[in-house]
Amino acid sequence: MSVPAFAQSMLKVGDRDEHGDIVVSVGEPKVSVLVKPKAEVKSEAKVEAKPNPAVCPKCGKVHAAKTQSTVSVAQQHAQREANYMARTGVTGHPMGVAPGASFSGTGYGPSPNCRTCTPSRRMTLIADAVAQGRNGYWYRSRHWR
Secondary structure: OOOOHHHOOOOOOOHHHHHHHHEEEEEOEEEEEEEOOOHOOOOOOOOOOOOOEEEOOOOOOOOOOOHHHHHHHHHHHHHHHHHHEEEHHHOOOOOOOOOOOOOOEEEEEOOOOOOOOOOOOOOOEEEEEEEEEOOEEEEEEEEEE
């Protein structure tokens, strides 16, 4: 199945594509979808909604943001940066330091565990993402707090 390039960046895992198929992975340069033959589809499976972890189970209100949300934003930033480097071949720090981080390291090499810059003092790694370019090289983006 061919998905236009502009649509690839908008699809997320769990979304449905234009044919109603569920996206199971998104990566460079393809988007993979779970394709069900029409003959086998009897009825749509019900997907249970997971509770929102930001909502307090005791009072039902949303409390102050926790570290988890910062880590999630940083991980998304790192993945976007790795995808960009893999797609364009641009290295360095094309997107800068992720929100909630104070140091970033990027790198590329023949394996997903390629080297990046690392902080000189003890810091906590909050995001680590890789993407493979068309040239076969892996591009990595890591961020520390």
